[in-house]
Amino acid sequence: MNATGYAELRAAEGARLNEIAADAERSPDMWARRVPSCGDWTLEALIEHCATVWTFVRSSITAGARVEPATIAKPPGSVSQWHADAFDALTGLMTGRPPDAEAWSWDPEQQSMSFWWRRMAHEATMHRWDAEAALGITPASIAPELAVDGVDELFDVYVRLRLPDGFAGNGETVHLHATDADGEWVITRTPDGMQVERTHAKSDVAARGPAQDLLLFVWGRIGPERLETFGRTDLLEEWQRAVRF
Numbered sequence: 001m002n003a004t005g006y007a008e009l010r011a012a013e014g015a016r017l018n019e020i021a022a023d024a025e026r027s028p029d030m031w032a033r034r035v036p037s038c039g040d041w042t043l044e045a046l047i048e049h050c051a052t053v054w055t056f057v058r059s060s061i062t063a064g065a066r067v068e069p070a071t072i073a074k075p076p077g078s079v080s081q082w083h084a085d086a087f088d089a090l091t092g093l094m095t096g097r098p099p100d101a102e103a104w105s106w107d108p109e110q111q112s113m114s115f116w117w118r119r120m121a122h123e124a125t126m127h128r129w130d131a132e133a134a135l136g137i138t139p140a141s142i143a144p145e146l147a148v149d150g151v152d153e154l155f156d157v158y159v160r161l162r163l164p165d166g167f168a169g170n171g172e173t174v175h176l177h178a179t180d181a182d183g184e185w186v187i188t189r190t191p192d193g194m195q196v197e198r199t200h201a202k203s204d205v206a207a208r209g210p211a212q213d214l215l216l217f218v219w220g221r222i223g224p225e226r227l228e229t230f231g232r233t234d235l236l237e238e239w240q241r242a243v244r245f
Contacts, residue, residue, distance in 0.1 A: 147211035
C-alpha cells in the first residue's frame with residue numbers, strides 16, 4: 001500500500017471509531033460492553049486506549065523522542081470528544097509531514113513518518129474491528145491488500161522488535177496461505193526464536209483462509225477453527241498462547 005491508501009484508510013477507520021464513541025456517549029450503557037478480543041477491556045477502555053495512542057504518537061513525533069504513555073491523561077470532557085480531538089490532531093500533524101520526513105518511532109530502523117502512516121492505519125483498523133465486535137455486530141471487512149500488509153507488519157516489526165525469541169522450538173513449521181490475495185508465509189521455529197519467510201513450502205501445519213482471517217488470527221482476534229487447516233493444529237494453538245503483544 002502507498003501513503004495515500006494508508007491515509008484514506010486511517011481517516012475512514014478513525015471516523016468510524018468517532019461514530020461508535022459518539023453513540024456510546026448518547027447511550028452510556030454501551031461503554032460497559034465487553035470487547036471480546038481484548039481481554040477484560042470494555043468499549044470505554046478501548047476508546048480511551050485509542051485516544052491515548054493518537055496522543056502518544058503525535059506528542060512523540062513533535063518532541064522528537066518517546067513521550068511516556070503513563071504521562072498522558074484524559075483531558076476534561078467526554079471520552080468521545082477526547083478521541084475525536086486526539087485523532088484530528090494526529091491527522092493534522094501527519095497531513096503536514098510527508099512519509100519521507102524524519103520522525104522518531106520505536107523502530108530504530110524506521111525513523112521516518114512512513115512508519116507511522118502504516119502503523120496508524122493498522123492500529124485504527126484493528127481497533128475499529130474490536131469496537132464493532134463489542135457491539136455484537138459483524139465487523140466490516142478488512143480489504144485483502146491491507147490484511148496482507150498487516151500480517152507483514154506483524155512479522156517485520158512486532159516480532160523482530162518485541163518478540164525476537166518468541167515461539168521458539170525445534171524446527172517445526174507453520175504455513176499461512178491467503179486465499180484471496182498474494183500472501184504466504186512460512187514460520188520456522190528455531191531454538192532462538194522464529195524465522196519467517198514469504199514463500200510457499202510444505203510445513204507441519206498449513207492454515208488457509210481469506211487474508212482478513214489470517215490477520216485476525218495472528219493478532220489473536222479469532223481462533224484457528226476459522227481457518228482451513230491441515231496437519232498439526234496444535235502448533236496454531238501454541239502460536240496464540242505464545243504470541244501476544
